[in-house]
Amino acid sequence: MDLGFTALYSRAVTTTTHAAADAGTALDRLPLASRQDGTYPRPQQLRERWASLDGPWDFRHDDADAGLDAGWASGWAADAADSREITVPFPPESVASGIAEPGFHPVVWYARTIRPADLEAAGRSAAAPRVLLHLGAVDYRATVWVDGALVGAHEGGHTPFTLDLTAHLGDGTEHRLVVRAEDDPHDLTQPRGKQDWHEDAHAIWYRRTTGIWQTVWLEAVPTTSVDHLRWVPAGPSAVDLTVRFRGPVVPGSRVRVALRFDERDEDLGAVEVTTVRATSTVDVTVPIARQRNGQAEDELTWSPEKPRLVDAVVSVHDAGGALLDAVSSYIGVRSIGVAHGAFLLNGQPYDVRSVLNQGYWPDSHLTAPSSDALRREAELVKELGFNACRVHQKIEDPRFLFWADRLGILVWGETPGAYEFSPTAVQRLAREWMEAVDRDVSHPSIVTWVPFNESWGIQHVADDPAQQAYSRALTDLTRALDPSRPVISNDGWEQQNTDIVTVHDYEGDGAALARSYADDAARERIVTGIAPSGRRQLVAGWADAGQPVMLTEFGGVNYQPGAARADGWGYTSAADGDDWVARITALYDAVRASDFLAGSCWTQLTDTMQETNGLLTADREPKVPIEQIRRAVTGER
Structure with missing residues (x-):
C-alpha cells in the first residue's frame, strides 16, 4: 500500500480480545457506543471520561x-x-x-x-x-x-x-x-x-x-490520541475507516479496529495495520466476513425499519504493543444511491417520507433544551409516521444524529445558507460546509447532502455564470468529500448537477396537487419547464437525466388550536382540527397517487415563532391526537 502503512493481517476472528489483549481493562471500560444515553457530545467517538x-x-x-x-x-x-x-x-x-x-x-x-x-x-x-x-x-x-x-x-x-x-x-x-x-x-x-x-x-x-x-x-x-474517525461503507461486506491522530504516530505503531454486533452478541471481525512512517492519518479497510453471505446480509443492514448499529473499538498501540489510546464508536452497514428514477436504500427503491424540522425551540432557540429533548424530537418524527427528516438550514447537534442513527431516521444534511453572493461569502460557506461534512460523514442516518436551498446566496443562479459555477463547484466538492451519498445541488429551485430533482410546491388543494404530479407527462412539465415555484427547475443547459424527483417542501397548513398568534401564518389555513386533518390527508393522497415521486417532505414538524404550520405546537404537542396525524401522513386506515 502507498499510504504509509502495511496490513499485518485482515481476517475474521471469533472474539475481539486480540485487539485488546495488551490493553488490560482500559478497553473493557469503554462505553458501548450504540447503547449510550445520548448525553455525550460526540457520539461516534467515546471515551470513558469527560x-x-x-x-x-x-x-x-x-x-x-x-x-x-x-x-x-x-x-x-x-x-x-x-x-x-x-x-x-x-x-x-x-x-x-x-x-x-x-x-x-x-x-x-x-x-x-x-x-x-x-x-x-x-x-x-x-x-x-x-x-x-x-x-x-x-x-x-x-x-x-x-x-x-x-x-x-x-x-x-x-x-x-x-x-x-x-x-x-x-x-x-x-x-x-x-x-x-x-x-x-x-x-x-x-x-x-x-x-x-x-x-x-x-x-x-x-x-x-x-x-x-x-x-x-x-x-x-494521551500524548498520542485519536482525533477523528471517518467511517464510509465499502460495499456490502466491508467498511473504510480513516483515523486522524493528535500527537505523534511513529513508524511501527499499530492501529487496531474490532467490530461487534451487540444485538446478537456476535463478534464480526477485526483488522490491524502497522505504520511504516510517521503519519497523522491511517486508512483501514475493515472486512465484515459474515456479510459475504448475500442471503443473510440483510440481518445486519441498517434501515429506518431495522436501525441496527455495529459497535467498534479503535485503538492505537506503540511498536511494543502498549496501548496509547482507544475510543468506542459505531457504524451502520447500509448503502445509499439513486437509479432509474428511484432513491435506493441498501440497493432497493425506498419511498422517502420526510418532515421539515427547523430545530428551533421557543425558550432556547437553536439550542435544544436538553439532550432528552433531542431524543424526544427524534421519537416524535417516528411517532408521526415519518421515516426521514430534513434538518432545515441548520447543522444539528450530533446528539440528535445519534438518535436518528439509533431509532432509524433518514436525515438530509443541509448547510445554513448565506444571503449574499461575493468572494467572501463563497469562501466562508465553502469552509464551514467542508467542516460540517467532515463532522457528520460517519452517521448512517445522513443519506444526502444539501449545500444550497432555494437559491439562497445564489439568487441569480438561473442566469449568472459566476453563481452557476459556484453552485456546481460546491456540489462537486461535496461529492469529492463524500462519494457515498447523493448531493442535491439547490433544493427546490434552479438546479444544475443534482443527483435528485427536488421541487417545492405549496399548493393547498389536494386534487390540484394530484394533477400536477400524476404521471410521466407531469414529470416532464416540471423537470424540463417552469416548476410550481415559478422558476425553471433545471438551468444553465442542464438536461433531465432521469434522476429521482422528490417534493421536498409541501403542505405548510396553518392551524392554531386554542389561543392564536395574531401574526401566525401558513401557506394555506384550516378552519378547525377536522378540516386540518382532511387537508393533510388530501395532500398526502395526492403524493401517494403520483406515478413518479420518489419521496416527499412535509412542512413542517413544529410551529416555529410566527410560522404556525407545524404538525406539533412549538412546545412539541400534537395539535390533534397523534394517531390522526399519523394516519394522514402514512395513509394507514
Missing part, C-alpha cells in the same frame, strides 16, 4: 467593542457593573440563557473558572496528560484565552472546534477561561440559515443565535 462546562458563566455584552483594549481577555470581576450570569450553552437572545436580549449585540464575552475538579472529571492523569477544550458551536467568530494567554480562534458559527489547553494549565490551580464571540447581524456573507437580519423576526426567519450555542466540554487524552 467534563461538561455547561451551566453558569459570567457574561458581558460589548456593543462598543471595547473589551479587547480593556483587558477582558484576562477575565473580569463577577461584580463588574455590566457583568451578568448566563447559562451556557443557551444563546443570550433566549429566555433559557437568563439574558433574553434579542436585540443587536455584535460582540459578547464569556468567562468561567476551570477548577481542579473539572480536570479530574475530564480524566486528566499521567496516562492522559493533555486537556482538550471542545466547543460544539460558537456563532460566528470565536477567540479563546486562558489566564489572558491566547489559546486559539475559530470562524464558522455552526461547526465544532477543539483547542489544546495543556500548556496553559498548572497543577492543582484554578484558571480563567474566556471566550469572545463576534456575530455581526448585518453581515450577510456569514452563513446564518434562518437567523433574521432584522431586529424582529419576520416572514420565514427567526430570532438570532449569538455566541455559544452548543455544549462546551473538557476531555483529557
Whole structure:
C-alpha cells in the first residue's frame, strides 16, 4: 500500500480480545457506543471520561467593542457593573440563557473558572496528560484565552472546534477561561440559515443565535490520541475507516479496529495495520466476513425499519504493543444511491417520507433544551409516521444524529445558507460546509447532502455564470468529500448537477396537487419547464437525466388550536382540527397517487415563532391526537 502503512493481517476472528489483549481493562471500560444515553457530545467517538462546562458563566455584552483594549481577555470581576450570569450553552437572545436580549449585540464575552475538579472529571492523569477544550458551536467568530494567554480562534458559527489547553494549565490551580464571540447581524456573507437580519423576526426567519450555542466540554487524552474517525461503507461486506491522530504516530505503531454486533452478541471481525512512517492519518479497510453471505446480509443492514448499529473499538498501540489510546464508536452497514428514477436504500427503491424540522425551540432557540429533548424530537418524527427528516438550514447537534442513527431516521444534511453572493461569502460557506461534512460523514442516518436551498446566496443562479459555477463547484466538492451519498445541488429551485430533482410546491388543494404530479407527462412539465415555484427547475443547459424527483417542501397548513398568534401564518389555513386533518390527508393522497415521486417532505414538524404550520405546537404537542396525524401522513386506515 502507498499510504504509509502495511496490513499485518485482515481476517475474521471469533472474539475481539486480540485487539485488546495488551490493553488490560482500559478497553473493557469503554462505553458501548450504540447503547449510550445520548448525553455525550460526540457520539461516534467515546471515551470513558469527560467534563461538561455547561451551566453558569459570567457574561458581558460589548456593543462598543471595547473589551479587547480593556483587558477582558484576562477575565473580569463577577461584580463588574455590566457583568451578568448566563447559562451556557443557551444563546443570550433566549429566555433559557437568563439574558433574553434579542436585540443587536455584535460582540459578547464569556468567562468561567476551570477548577481542579473539572480536570479530574475530564480524566486528566499521567496516562492522559493533555486537556482538550471542545466547543460544539460558537456563532460566528470565536477567540479563546486562558489566564489572558491566547489559546486559539475559530470562524464558522455552526461547526465544532477543539483547542489544546495543556500548556496553559498548572497543577492543582484554578484558571480563567474566556471566550469572545463576534456575530455581526448585518453581515450577510456569514452563513446564518434562518437567523433574521432584522431586529424582529419576520416572514420565514427567526430570532438570532449569538455566541455559544452548543455544549462546551473538557476531555483529557494521551500524548498520542485519536482525533477523528471517518467511517464510509465499502460495499456490502466491508467498511473504510480513516483515523486522524493528535500527537505523534511513529513508524511501527499499530492501529487496531474490532467490530461487534451487540444485538446478537456476535463478534464480526477485526483488522490491524502497522505504520511504516510517521503519519497523522491511517486508512483501514475493515472486512465484515459474515456479510459475504448475500442471503443473510440483510440481518445486519441498517434501515429506518431495522436501525441496527455495529459497535467498534479503535485503538492505537506503540511498536511494543502498549496501548496509547482507544475510543468506542459505531457504524451502520447500509448503502445509499439513486437509479432509474428511484432513491435506493441498501440497493432497493425506498419511498422517502420526510418532515421539515427547523430545530428551533421557543425558550432556547437553536439550542435544544436538553439532550432528552433531542431524543424526544427524534421519537416524535417516528411517532408521526415519518421515516426521514430534513434538518432545515441548520447543522444539528450530533446528539440528535445519534438518535436518528439509533431509532432509524433518514436525515438530509443541509448547510445554513448565506444571503449574499461575493468572494467572501463563497469562501466562508465553502469552509464551514467542508467542516460540517467532515463532522457528520460517519452517521448512517445522513443519506444526502444539501449545500444550497432555494437559491439562497445564489439568487441569480438561473442566469449568472459566476453563481452557476459556484453552485456546481460546491456540489462537486461535496461529492469529492463524500462519494457515498447523493448531493442535491439547490433544493427546490434552479438546479444544475443534482443527483435528485427536488421541487417545492405549496399548493393547498389536494386534487390540484394530484394533477400536477400524476404521471410521466407531469414529470416532464416540471423537470424540463417552469416548476410550481415559478422558476425553471433545471438551468444553465442542464438536461433531465432521469434522476429521482422528490417534493421536498409541501403542505405548510396553518392551524392554531386554542389561543392564536395574531401574526401566525401558513401557506394555506384550516378552519378547525377536522378540516386540518382532511387537508393533510388530501395532500398526502395526492403524493401517494403520483406515478413518479420518489419521496416527499412535509412542512413542517413544529410551529416555529410566527410560522404556525407545524404538525406539533412549538412546545412539541400534537395539535390533534397523534394517531390522526399519523394516519394522514402514512395513509394507514
